Amino acid sequence: MKPITATGLEVRKGSWTAKEDMLLKKCIEKYGEGKWHLIPLRAGLSRCRKSCRLRWLNYLRPNIKRGNFGEDEVDLILRLHKLLGNRWSLIAGRIPGRTANDVKNYWNTNLNPRSKQPKKESSDVKPLQHMITTTVIKPKPLAFSNTQNECMGDNPHIMANGGSSLIRTSNDGDNNMNISIGVTSSLSILDDKSNEYLDDLFDDIQKEDGKFGWLFGGSPISEQELNVVEQEDGQNQLFEFPMDDVAWKLITDSNRM
DNA sequence: AAAACCTCCAACCGCCAAGCG
DNA sequence: TCGCTTGGCGGTTGGAGGTTT
Numbered sequence: 001m002k003p004i005t006a007t008g009l010e011v012r013k014g015s016w017t018a019k020e021d022m023l024l025k026k027c028i029e030k031y032g033e034g035k036w037h038l039i040p041l042r043a044g045l046s047r048c049r050k051s052c053r054l055r056w057l058n059y060l061r062p063n064i065k066r067g068n069f070g071e072d073e074v075d076l077i078l079r080l081h082k083l084l085g086n087r088w089s090l091i092a093g094r095i096p097g098r099t100a101n102d103v104k105n106y107w108n109t110n111l112n113p114r115s116k117q118p119k120k121e122s123s124d125v126k127p128l129q130h131m132i133t134t135t136v137i138k139p140k141p142l143a144f145s146n147t148q149n150e151c152m153g154d155n156p157h158i159m160a161n162g163g164s165s166l167i168r169t170s171n172d173g174d175n176n177m178n179i180s181i182g183v184t185s186s187l188s189i190l191d192d193k194s195n196e197y198l199d200d201l202f203d204d205i206q207k208e209d210g211k212f213g214w215l216f217g218g219s220p221i222s223e224q225e226l227n228v229v230e231q232e233d234g235q236n237q238l239f240e241f242p243m244d245d246v247a248w249k250l251i252t253d254s255n256r257m
Numbered sequence: 258a259a260a261a262c263c264t265c266c267a268a269c270c271g272c273c274a275a276g277c278g
Numbered sequence: 279t280c281g282c283t284t285g286g287c288g289g290t291t292g293g294a295g296g297t298t299t
Contacts, residue, residue: 014267014269014293015267089288105267106265108265109265
């Protein structure tokens with residue numbers, strides 16, 4: 001027995017027709033995004049909520065960029081993938097006009113080292129292939145404590161084995177944001193290299209409002225998007241990266257660029 | 258010309274987390 | 279606390295169109 005929609009019709013699958021697109025678009029323009037379970041009913045579509053949502057997000061939404069990925073976009077995908085792994089929605093969020101599906105498809109067909117060799121004509125991609133690694137750094141929120149603050153002080157690299165790097169941001173009161181890195185690695189040599197690498201990733205930019213933010217691989221990034229945990233005084237923030245071998249691999253890859 | 262093969266991407270599927278009663 | 283619903287995500291697939299043989 002085939003699934004039935006809220007309208008009592010059999011759920012349609014497969015490619016969307018121009019008429020369905022038009023109905024969906026008009027419905028969302030009228031009622032807005034969200035409440036996806038109501039969309040098929042409101043639009044008079046024989047589609048499931050998921051199908052409607054996907055069609056809108058990946059195809060019908062305004063400002064969606066089509067066509068080939070530019071060199072800067074590919075570079076950004078590589079950098080973000082190195083940092084975030086297969087978190088396509090996060091990566092796509094940093095690339096204006098591109099959807100998670102676009103990024104995922106592009107990665108799987110052009111950049112994924114496990115799939116196949118890159119296309120011959122992708123000369124703009126080729127020089128970046130060496131950046132691909134199988135290791136992933138996943139930022140995770142870290143509850144702040146005085147002990148952790150101390151370990152990032154004058155002697156940040158002295159720490160028991162455990163392999164993590166604490167990255168602290170702070171506002172100096174003049175709208176300047178500082179980023180400091182406390183490497184808690186057993187490899188003290190990581191300090192300079194990791195600073196260099198992370199500086200490269202988190203370039204400072206001045207926003208329109210005069211405040212400073214981060215340019216993350218060429219695209220502005222907000223603190224909220226990094227799931228940063230804010231300290232009680234509202235000034236310093238922390239998040240954690242696993243380091244040691246993982247970071248070393250990343251850094252050596254980065255230095256080969 | 259047509260069959261076989263390849264590439265790309267839209268769409269589907271299953272899973273997970275959050276929200277709510 | 280539990281179960282249900284919903285939104286959202288990543289992995290995978292299927293088919294259309296292009297290329298090669």
